[in-house]
Amino acid sequence: MSNVTESVDVQVPLRTVYNQWTQFESFPQFMDGVDEIRQLDETHTHWVTSIGGVKREFDATITEQHADERVAWTTESGAKHAGVITFHRLNDTETRVTAQMDIDPDGLAETVADKTGVIARKVKGDMARFKEFIEARGRETGEWRGDVDAGS
Template identity: 70%
Template sequence: MSTITEAVDVDVPVRTAYNQWTQFETFPQFMEGVREVLQVDDVHTHWVLDVAGRTREFDATITEQHPDERVAWHSDAGPDHAGVITFHRLDGTHTRVTAQMDIDPEGFVENVADKLGVLNHRVKADMEHFKEFVEERGFETGGWRGDVDSPTS
Protein backbone atom coordinates (compact mmCIF):
# COMPACT_ATOMS: atom_id res chain seq x y z
CA MET A 1 0.00 0.00 0.00
CA SER A 2 1.32 3.41 -0.96
CA THR A 3 0.41 6.75 0.56
CA ILE A 4 0.27 9.77 -1.72
CA THR A 5 -0.05 13.32 -0.42
CA GLU A 6 -0.31 16.33 -2.70
CA ALA A 7 -1.51 19.88 -2.12
CA VAL A 8 -2.35 22.81 -4.34
CA ASP A 9 -3.22 26.40 -3.50
CA VAL A 10 -6.16 27.68 -5.52
CA ASP A 11 -7.11 31.30 -6.05
CA VAL A 12 -10.76 30.89 -5.05
CA PRO A 13 -12.54 31.04 -1.67
CA VAL A 14 -12.76 27.82 0.33
CA ARG A 15 -16.51 27.53 -0.34
CA THR A 16 -15.91 27.60 -4.11
CA ALA A 17 -13.11 25.01 -3.99
CA TYR A 18 -15.13 22.69 -1.74
CA ASN A 19 -18.34 23.05 -3.74
CA GLN A 20 -16.51 22.25 -6.99
CA TRP A 21 -14.86 19.18 -5.48
CA THR A 22 -18.28 17.80 -4.50
CA GLN A 23 -19.26 17.78 -8.18
CA PHE A 24 -17.80 14.32 -8.80
CA GLU A 25 -19.30 14.03 -12.26
CA THR A 26 -16.96 16.85 -13.44
CA PHE A 27 -13.83 14.89 -12.43
CA PRO A 28 -13.18 13.60 -15.98
CA GLN A 29 -12.69 17.23 -17.03
CA PHE A 30 -9.56 17.55 -14.88
CA MET A 31 -8.47 14.03 -13.83
CA GLU A 32 -6.38 12.05 -16.29
CA GLY A 33 -7.64 8.52 -16.81
CA VAL A 34 -11.06 9.16 -15.25
CA ARG A 35 -13.66 8.48 -17.92
CA GLU A 36 -16.79 8.82 -15.81
CA VAL A 37 -17.99 9.28 -12.24
CA LEU A 38 -21.63 8.72 -11.40
CA GLN A 39 -23.08 10.06 -8.16
CA VAL A 40 -25.41 7.19 -7.21
CA ASP A 41 -26.70 8.85 -4.03
CA ASP A 42 -25.36 11.17 -1.31
CA VAL A 43 -22.60 8.75 -0.28
CA HIS A 44 -22.07 6.34 -3.19
CA THR A 45 -20.19 6.89 -6.45
CA HIS A 46 -19.37 4.65 -9.40
CA TRP A 47 -16.09 5.24 -11.25
CA VAL A 48 -14.92 4.23 -14.72
CA LEU A 49 -11.16 4.60 -15.28
CA ASP A 50 -8.69 4.03 -18.08
CA VAL A 51 -5.62 2.41 -16.52
CA ALA A 52 -2.79 1.58 -18.92
CA GLY A 53 -5.26 1.13 -21.76
CA ARG A 54 -7.64 -1.04 -19.74
CA THR A 55 -11.06 -0.06 -18.42
CA ARG A 56 -11.43 -0.42 -14.65
CA GLU A 57 -14.66 0.17 -12.74
CA PHE A 58 -15.29 0.40 -9.02
CA ASP A 59 -17.69 1.76 -6.46
CA ALA A 60 -16.71 4.03 -3.60
CA THR A 61 -18.43 5.20 -0.43
CA ILE A 62 -18.04 8.68 1.05
CA THR A 63 -17.30 7.98 4.71
CA GLU A 64 -17.11 11.57 5.95
CA GLN A 65 -17.98 14.92 4.46
CA HIS A 66 -18.14 18.33 6.11
CA PRO A 67 -18.71 21.51 4.08
CA ASP A 68 -15.58 23.58 3.47
CA GLU A 69 -13.45 21.10 5.46
CA ARG A 70 -13.16 17.54 4.13
CA VAL A 71 -14.37 14.71 1.94
CA ALA A 72 -13.20 11.17 2.82
CA TRP A 73 -13.92 7.91 0.99
CA HIS A 74 -12.95 4.29 0.53
CA SER A 75 -13.41 1.89 -2.35
CA ASP A 76 -16.04 -0.81 -1.91
CA ALA A 77 -14.58 -3.23 -4.46
CA GLY A 78 -11.99 -3.18 -7.21
CA PRO A 79 -8.74 -1.28 -6.65
CA ASP A 80 -8.20 -1.00 -2.88
CA HIS A 81 -7.88 2.65 -1.95
CA ALA A 82 -9.08 5.27 0.50
CA GLY A 83 -8.41 8.93 0.98
CA VAL A 84 -9.36 12.35 2.19
CA ILE A 85 -9.42 15.76 0.55
CA THR A 86 -9.10 18.67 2.97
CA PHE A 87 -9.77 22.34 2.37
CA HIS A 88 -7.85 25.01 4.29
CA ARG A 89 -8.83 28.67 4.10
CA LEU A 90 -5.65 30.68 3.53
CA ASP A 91 -7.52 33.99 3.29
CA GLY A 92 -10.81 35.19 1.81
CA THR A 93 -9.85 34.32 -1.76
CA HIS A 94 -7.24 31.53 -1.46
CA THR A 95 -7.59 27.90 -0.40
CA ARG A 96 -5.15 25.02 0.07
CA VAL A 97 -6.61 21.74 -1.18
CA THR A 98 -4.76 18.66 0.09
CA ALA A 99 -5.25 15.10 -1.16
CA GLN A 100 -4.04 12.17 0.92
CA MET A 101 -4.65 8.72 -0.51
CA ASP A 102 -3.74 5.17 0.37
CA ILE A 103 -3.60 3.07 -2.78
CA ASP A 104 -2.87 -0.63 -3.13
CA PRO A 105 -1.90 -1.12 -6.79
CA GLU A 106 -3.18 -4.27 -8.50
CA GLY A 107 -1.22 -6.25 -11.07
CA PHE A 108 2.21 -5.89 -12.56
CA VAL A 109 1.63 -2.67 -14.53
CA GLU A 110 0.13 -0.75 -11.59
CA ASN A 111 2.86 -1.95 -9.21
CA VAL A 112 5.59 -0.85 -11.61
CA ALA A 113 3.84 2.50 -12.10
CA ASP A 114 3.69 2.92 -8.32
CA LYS A 115 7.38 2.09 -7.86
CA LEU A 116 8.35 4.53 -10.62
CA GLY A 117 6.34 7.35 -9.03
CA VAL A 118 3.77 7.48 -11.83
CA LEU A 119 0.84 7.45 -9.39
CA ASN A 120 2.32 10.35 -7.40
CA HIS A 121 2.88 12.28 -10.62
CA ARG A 122 -0.69 11.63 -11.77
CA VAL A 123 -2.20 12.86 -8.49
CA LYS A 124 0.01 15.97 -8.56
CA ALA A 125 -1.04 16.70 -12.15
CA ASP A 126 -4.71 16.13 -11.33
CA MET A 127 -4.49 18.61 -8.44
CA GLU A 128 -2.92 21.19 -10.77
CA HIS A 129 -5.66 20.54 -13.33
CA PHE A 130 -8.30 21.03 -10.60
CA LYS A 131 -6.65 24.38 -9.80
CA GLU A 132 -6.86 25.44 -13.46
CA PHE A 133 -10.41 24.13 -13.79
CA VAL A 134 -11.84 26.05 -10.82
CA GLU A 135 -9.75 29.21 -11.27
CA GLU A 136 -10.68 29.59 -14.97
CA ARG A 137 -14.33 29.70 -13.99
CA GLY A 138 -13.96 31.66 -10.76
CA PHE A 139 -17.09 29.93 -9.48
CA GLU A 140 -18.24 26.37 -8.93
CA THR A 141 -20.39 24.37 -11.36
CA GLY A 142 -22.54 23.26 -8.41
CA GLY A 143 -22.17 22.07 -4.86
CA TRP A 144 -23.48 19.70 -2.24
CA ARG A 145 -23.37 21.11 1.30
CA GLY A 146 -24.64 18.07 3.21
CA ASP A 147 -22.81 16.48 6.13
CA VAL A 148 -21.75 12.85 6.28
CA ASP A 149 -20.55 11.85 9.72
CA SER A 150 -17.72 9.38 10.08
CA PRO A 151 -18.88 5.90 11.18
CA THR A 152 -16.89 6.37 14.41
CA SER A 153 -18.55 9.71 15.25
Protein backbone atom coordinates in the same frame (compact mmCIF):
# COMPACT_ATOMS: atom_id res chain seq x y z
CA MET B 1 0.18 -0.09 0.18
CA SER B 2 1.40 3.31 -0.98
CA ASN B 3 0.73 6.73 0.52
CA VAL B 4 0.48 9.86 -1.61
CA THR B 5 0.07 13.41 -0.30
CA GLU B 6 -0.24 16.39 -2.60
CA SER B 7 -1.35 19.99 -2.01
CA VAL B 8 -2.26 22.85 -4.29
CA ASP B 9 -3.05 26.48 -3.49
CA VAL B 10 -6.05 27.72 -5.44
CA GLN B 11 -6.82 31.40 -6.04
CA VAL B 12 -10.53 30.92 -5.29
CA PRO B 13 -12.45 31.27 -2.00
CA LEU B 14 -12.81 28.19 0.21
CA ARG B 15 -16.58 27.78 -0.20
CA THR B 16 -16.33 27.80 -3.99
CA VAL B 17 -13.44 25.30 -4.02
CA TYR B 18 -15.25 22.92 -1.64
CA ASN B 19 -18.54 23.22 -3.53
CA GLN B 20 -16.81 22.31 -6.80
CA TRP B 21 -15.09 19.31 -5.25
CA THR B 22 -18.51 17.92 -4.27
CA GLN B 23 -19.46 17.79 -7.96
CA PHE B 24 -17.96 14.35 -8.57
CA GLU B 25 -19.45 14.04 -12.05
CA SER B 26 -17.20 16.93 -13.17
CA PHE B 27 -13.99 15.05 -12.22
CA PRO B 28 -13.40 13.73 -15.78
CA GLN B 29 -12.83 17.37 -16.82
CA PHE B 30 -9.62 17.52 -14.76
CA MET B 31 -8.68 13.97 -13.69
CA ASP B 32 -6.53 12.14 -16.19
CA GLY B 33 -7.87 8.66 -16.96
CA VAL B 34 -11.29 9.19 -15.36
CA ASP B 35 -13.92 8.64 -18.05
CA GLU B 36 -17.08 8.91 -15.96
CA ILE B 37 -18.34 9.21 -12.40
CA ARG B 38 -21.97 8.71 -11.52
CA GLN B 39 -23.25 9.90 -8.17
CA LEU B 40 -25.59 7.08 -7.12
CA ASP B 41 -26.78 8.72 -3.90
CA GLU B 42 -25.36 11.05 -1.23
CA THR B 43 -22.55 8.67 -0.28
CA HIS B 44 -22.01 6.32 -3.25
CA THR B 45 -20.29 6.87 -6.58
CA HIS B 46 -19.54 4.62 -9.55
CA TRP B 47 -16.30 5.27 -11.45
CA VAL B 48 -15.17 4.29 -14.96
CA THR B 49 -11.45 4.76 -15.66
CA SER B 50 -9.10 4.08 -18.56
CA ILE B 51 -5.46 4.15 -17.53
CA GLY B 52 -2.62 2.69 -19.56
CA GLY B 53 -5.08 1.01 -21.91
CA VAL B 54 -6.85 -0.76 -19.02
CA LYS B 55 -10.51 0.05 -18.47
CA ARG B 56 -11.82 -0.44 -14.93
CA GLU B 57 -15.05 0.20 -13.08
CA PHE B 58 -15.42 0.44 -9.32
CA ASP B 59 -17.67 1.77 -6.62
CA ALA B 60 -16.62 4.14 -3.85
CA THR B 61 -18.29 5.24 -0.64
CA ILE B 62 -17.94 8.66 0.94
CA THR B 63 -17.08 7.81 4.53
CA GLU B 64 -16.93 11.35 5.92
CA GLN B 65 -17.84 14.75 4.56
CA HIS B 66 -18.02 18.13 6.29
CA ALA B 67 -18.71 21.33 4.37
CA ASP B 68 -15.64 23.47 3.72
CA GLU B 69 -13.41 20.99 5.62
CA ARG B 70 -13.07 17.47 4.20
CA VAL B 71 -14.29 14.67 1.95
CA ALA B 72 -13.08 11.12 2.71
CA TRP B 73 -13.76 7.95 0.73
CA THR B 74 -12.89 4.31 0.29
CA THR B 75 -13.44 1.96 -2.62
CA GLU B 76 -15.95 -0.85 -2.26
CA SER B 77 -14.97 -2.81 -5.37
CA GLY B 78 -12.02 -3.01 -7.72
CA ALA B 79 -8.54 -1.81 -6.80
CA LYS B 80 -8.38 -0.76 -3.17
CA HIS B 81 -7.73 2.85 -2.30
CA ALA B 82 -8.94 5.34 0.25
CA GLY B 83 -8.25 8.94 0.98
CA VAL B 84 -9.26 12.33 2.20
CA ILE B 85 -9.32 15.74 0.58
CA THR B 86 -9.01 18.63 3.04
CA PHE B 87 -9.68 22.30 2.41
CA HIS B 88 -7.84 25.09 4.24
CA ARG B 89 -8.71 28.78 4.02
CA LEU B 90 -5.49 30.75 3.47
CA ASN B 91 -7.28 34.11 3.11
CA ASP B 92 -10.53 35.42 1.63
CA THR B 93 -9.56 34.49 -1.93
CA GLU B 94 -7.10 31.59 -1.55
CA THR B 95 -7.59 27.98 -0.49
CA ARG B 96 -5.17 25.08 0.02
CA VAL B 97 -6.49 21.71 -1.14
CA THR B 98 -4.65 18.65 0.16
CA ALA B 99 -5.13 15.09 -1.10
CA GLN B 100 -3.95 12.22 1.09
CA MET B 101 -4.42 8.79 -0.44
CA ASP B 102 -3.62 5.20 0.49
CA ILE B 103 -3.38 3.09 -2.65
CA ASP B 104 -3.03 -0.67 -2.88
CA PRO B 105 -1.80 -1.33 -6.44
CA ASP B 106 -3.72 -4.03 -8.30
CA GLY B 107 -1.54 -6.11 -10.63
CA LEU B 108 1.92 -5.79 -12.09
CA ALA B 109 1.35 -2.59 -14.09
CA GLU B 110 -0.03 -0.67 -11.09
CA THR B 111 2.73 -2.00 -8.82
CA VAL B 112 5.39 -0.80 -11.27
CA ALA B 113 3.58 2.56 -11.66
CA ASP B 114 3.53 2.91 -7.88
CA LYS B 115 7.20 1.99 -7.38
CA THR B 116 8.38 4.34 -10.15
CA GLY B 117 6.36 7.32 -8.89
CA VAL B 118 3.85 7.37 -11.74
CA ILE B 119 0.86 7.28 -9.36
CA ALA B 120 2.21 10.16 -7.26
CA ARG B 121 2.84 12.21 -10.42
CA LYS B 122 -0.69 11.45 -11.63
CA VAL B 123 -2.19 12.75 -8.38
CA LYS B 124 0.01 15.86 -8.62
CA GLY B 125 -1.18 16.43 -12.20
CA ASP B 126 -4.84 15.95 -11.24
CA MET B 127 -4.49 18.52 -8.45
CA ALA B 128 -2.84 21.01 -10.82
CA ARG B 129 -5.63 20.48 -13.38
CA PHE B 130 -8.27 21.00 -10.66
CA LYS B 131 -6.56 24.32 -9.81
CA GLU B 132 -6.68 25.36 -13.49
CA PHE B 133 -10.29 24.19 -13.81
CA ILE B 134 -11.71 26.09 -10.83
CA GLU B 135 -9.57 29.20 -11.30
CA ALA B 136 -10.61 29.48 -14.96
CA ARG B 137 -14.29 29.14 -13.99
CA GLY B 138 -14.11 31.30 -10.88
CA ARG B 139 -17.31 29.69 -9.66
CA GLU B 140 -18.59 26.20 -8.91
CA THR B 141 -20.76 24.12 -11.26
CA GLY B 142 -22.93 23.10 -8.29
CA GLU B 143 -22.72 22.29 -4.62
CA TRP B 144 -23.60 19.76 -1.97
CA ARG B 145 -23.42 21.09 1.57
CA GLY B 146 -24.59 17.95 3.36
CA ASP B 147 -22.77 16.23 6.20
CA VAL B 148 -21.58 12.62 6.44
CA ASP B 149 -20.21 11.57 9.82
CA ALA B 150 -17.42 9.01 10.00
CA GLY B 151 -18.75 5.57 10.80
CA SER B 152 -22.33 6.36 9.78
